[in-house]
Amino acid sequence: MLELSQMNSYYGASHVLRDIDLSVRSGEIVSILGRNGVGKTTLLKSILGLDVRIRGAITLDGEDITARPTYLRARAGIGYVPQGRELIPDFSVRDNILMGCYARTDRRRLVPDLVRDMFPYLRDNLGRRAGLLSGGQQQQLAIARALASEPRILLLDEPTEGIQPNIVEQIEDTIQRLNKQVGLTIVLVEQNVKFARAASQHFCIIERGAIAASGVIDALTDDIVRRHMTV
């Protein structure tokens, strides 16, 4: 479904990702793992064409999207839940969700039923300012915003980072439901190996800007984790 081949990413002159090959199949979850600062976020930004310059090719369902601007990649069906959520704090919950609708193919602006079902808190507090929500609620809102565009593939960047431990499970549950029940393809950047093992079918470990290991999730042995992820 999503294919990166020999992708290199640059911020200005600094070369952050080298020769990345990654293939994401429809309906699966792929976990991107790695220590801090190795380039996981950059990988997602490269897929969206955000801030980075890339060489190489990105195809979505066989279509080459490498040269497209970010907004067209979003409209092509890539949903993004950024690290740190990046909501607009003085927009209401509703407006944050409606923002996502500009990437819908039908261009309608509404709070989708899926969002109402999955996030009852958001449904009941559409008028609240996003900045007033708790960390977990904000994460839900960031996911809701991405869902509002009815994406075919969802890029999630450390969705449980900085969230209270008792809410983490809820977010993880949401991610699995989106994959299993809704059928969304997901690229998940994670620090939590346990959850990555439980949720995903494939993994990919990045080290210093290059892929150090990848494969089916059963191949993610403790040894590999120790070698590439412990600090």
Next chain:
Amino acid sequence: MADVFFIGLSLSSILLLVALGLAITYGTMGVINMAHGELVMIGAYVTVLCQTHFGLHFLLCIPVAFVVTGAVGYAIERFVVRRLYGRLLDTLLATWALAIIIQQAIRLEFGAAFAGLHIDGLGPGLQNVPIPSFFRETFLVGDFVVQPYRTFIIVLTIGLFILTWWLIFHTSFGMQLRAVSRNRGIASCCGIDDKRINAWTFAYGSALAGAAGVMLAGFKTVSPSMGTPFVIDGFLVVVMGGVGSLFGTLGSAVILGEVQGWVASLLNDVLARAIVFGVIIVVIIIRPQGLFSRRGR
């Protein structure tokens, strides 16, 4: 008393229209357009040309100028500003150069002067725009002398302010504009075509300047350099009101227009300008984030 207040308000109106355009382009794109004053001037010349060549009624010149300057602004964004995003100094220089080019184009009558031709209404000289007679006849309401033209300027400005507010807070375009100005990256990840929003924002800001130019033409002589002071004045209004605050821009335009009006009527115009700048300096020292802004930027 009341009529001085009124004259002040009409000055505020012009300032407000100029500043609003600067405020929304600066707020959304982080770009300062040094040719913004020239858009005011173009608005004024559109009035001159439409009246001398097509005999267009003064009131009809307003929508015409609005569209023409909007189109010019759109072109400036497309061909100059867009190529310089993220390079504030380069943008300042390029638009400043553009300001000079536009002024010279008017002086040289778009090149016709080289061929020895003359287009009425252009050239280096001064132009005057006659306003309709019903705008000139003052009348009394009680003790109060109503100046119809000044009143008209104020009312139209209020209308355009409301239009701007509605556009920004109650339309889909406005929502995209606000999203882009808050977080351009995320806005584009949400499918918003941020470059298109930039171009239309720039066009709208320019159109407001053009409308200001028409109204200005009704009480000031029109000349190629008439727009120059407006970039500075407009930008000072924005800074004093607080960047990113529509109502801040409104408030500070009213204050500065009134100060100008009062001092000019009690003393003189030159001193009025000096005092206006003094007020701005004091405000910026005491409240660097602007009068009406809650947070700094």
